[in-house]
Amino acid sequence: MKYPLDCEENFSKTFLFWLTRFIRSKITSLSNRQVKDKDRLAQLIKQLIIGFDSIVELKKVIKEVRNIGINSIHVYYVPLEKLYTFLNSYGAASMKEIDEELLSDFLASQTSNLSDATKKNYRIAIITFFSYIDKQNEQSNGNAYRYGIELKNWGGLSGKSGQKLPSYMHKEEVNRFIKAIDTYVFGEKIADRNRLIIKIILYTGIRVGEALNIEIKDLVKDGDTYIIQVRGKGNKPRIVMIKESIIKTNLDNWLNMRVCNQNLLFCNQKGNILTQAYISRIVEKILLSVSIRKEKNGAHMLRHTFATLLYQNSKDLILVQESLGHADINTSRIYTHFDKDRLKKTTDIF
Known part of the structure; x- marks a missing residue:
């Protein structure tokens, strides 16, 4: 039974x-x-x-x-x-x-x-x-x-x-990857969907599972940005933001053709929720198409990339914690290992 x-x-x-x-x-x-x-x-x-x-x-x-x-x-x-x-x-x-x-x-x-x-x-x-x-x-x-x-x-x-540092892309690699998102050849019916979900993960740092469970009502336009409400671990809600210009074309095209069950924003061609394994596969294919090879080439690496660059640009660990939805700031602290400006100070101690 x-x-x-x-x-x-x-x-x-x-x-x-x-x-x-x-x-x-x-x-x-x-x-x-x-x-x-x-x-x-x-x-x-x-x-x-x-x-x-x-x-x-x-x-x-x-x-x-x-x-x-x-x-x-x-x-x-x-x-x-x-x-x-x-x-x-x-x-x-x-x-x-x-x-x-x-x-x-x-x-x-x-x-x-x-x-x-x-x-x-x-x-x-x-x-x-x-x-x-x-x-x-x-x-x-x-x-x-x-x-x-x-x-x-x-x-x-x-x-x-000891604990391994997470894989992430450097700025030059990120630029190549962003260009490849729009040039990689997908099937006509899934191209805008795939590009949209990858961009949302990369530009907001949300988990793959969080992206897959976004509903239409969770996406709200506010001026020149979109506010996205996501449900994190423990069903805890938080919001992330992304500029309209980054996703407008893909979003409009996908909304015109999507037929999803349960008001999901993303779904497969049967209307059901996509799998994390599928998203990781397409991310890996795009990475390899522009010769980017990391120890872990899956979609979760995009989240590490977002967090690393966010900390490098802001030096604000609280912002990283809130953006990623970490319950404990110590989980976010690993991204301080990539602060080259801070580490350079060690070269002058003598």
């Missing part, structure tokens, strides 16, 4: 529902050679089928399952319990708010002091969990919501080398 993605009255209960069903599926697939009390295990599985009202109840069952003899279940449960706590602290309201970027943030913040082997276990647990949901959920229209979580670009392993 399949269930809607957001099948309970709130996010906490919904995540607990999916976690409980996933744990049950893992218990029945893991080796049971060491099981000491098969009758008790059957009773515990029945409890998992019924479900729980709190994570505390589930945790007690997991502990007993381990004691009975299925020791490896904690490899899946522990990372997902911590993810449950992490997402609740963010104030998530829907399972659809979860994406690769949010999961990478979780891994970066929660596994920094762990061994590489344990980090790999966290990654595997998360990928397996969302793969299970991909196969077991069903929307009202009969389609399934697909996460497609891969976490290929998560750089948390080999922690001894």
